[in-house]
Amino acid sequence: MKKYDALYIFVGIARNEALEANLEKALAEVTRIGGNVLEKVELGKRVFARPMGKHDAGVYVKVRLELDPLKVDELLKRYRLVEEVFRVQILAVDDRREAKIANERAERDAIQAKREAAAAAALAAKTEEPA
Numbered sequence: 496m497k498k499y500d501a502l503y504i505f506v507g508i509a510r511n512e513a514l515e516a517n518l519e520k521a522l523a524e525v526t527r528i529g530g531n532v533l534e535k536v537e538l539g540k541r542v543f544a545r546p547m548g549k550h551d552a553g554v555y556v557k558v559r560l561e562l563d564p565l566k567v568d569e570l571l572k573r574y575r576l577v578e579e580v581f582r583v584q585i586l587a588v589d590d591r592r593e594a595k596i597a598n599e600r601a602e603r604d605a606i607q608a609k610r611e612a613a614a615a616a617a618l619a620a621k622t623e624e625p626a
Contacts, residue, residue, distance in 0.1 A: 496561040498533070498588040504553040506581045514554055517579035522558065524573045530562035553581055559588070 503521055508514050514537070522532050538555040562570065567585055574580045
């Protein structure tokens with residue numbers, strides 16, 4: 496099983512309940528062919544650069560999933576039959592790049608924590624001085 500990022504676009508959705516129902520229907524296809532959904536993030540409604548098929552905006556949802564690499568084409572073929580999914584793009588996740596990004600983020604967080612601790616210590620020392 497390999498990790499993938501899938502970007503779904505749903506159009507013609509007025510309420511959140513409809514989005515959840517459409518998303519669950521789309522993600523059911525992943526589990527139907529033996530994949531796992533790891534996380535999902537709603538990116539919100541965005542206007543298209545140019546109208547596509549009489550639609551000018553759509554709701555974007557990013558989903559991280561695990562799937563057998565041989566089943567990606569089958570999943571894309573299934574999405575052509577699911578009317579609720581306007582567009583979908585599936586990209587493989589590079590584990591080395593993800594690890595590098597996580598390390599860089601941890602280093603930035605450690606540096607920021609040191610700066611905040613130094614600023615708090617300086618503030619504490621300044622307030623302890625008699626005026």
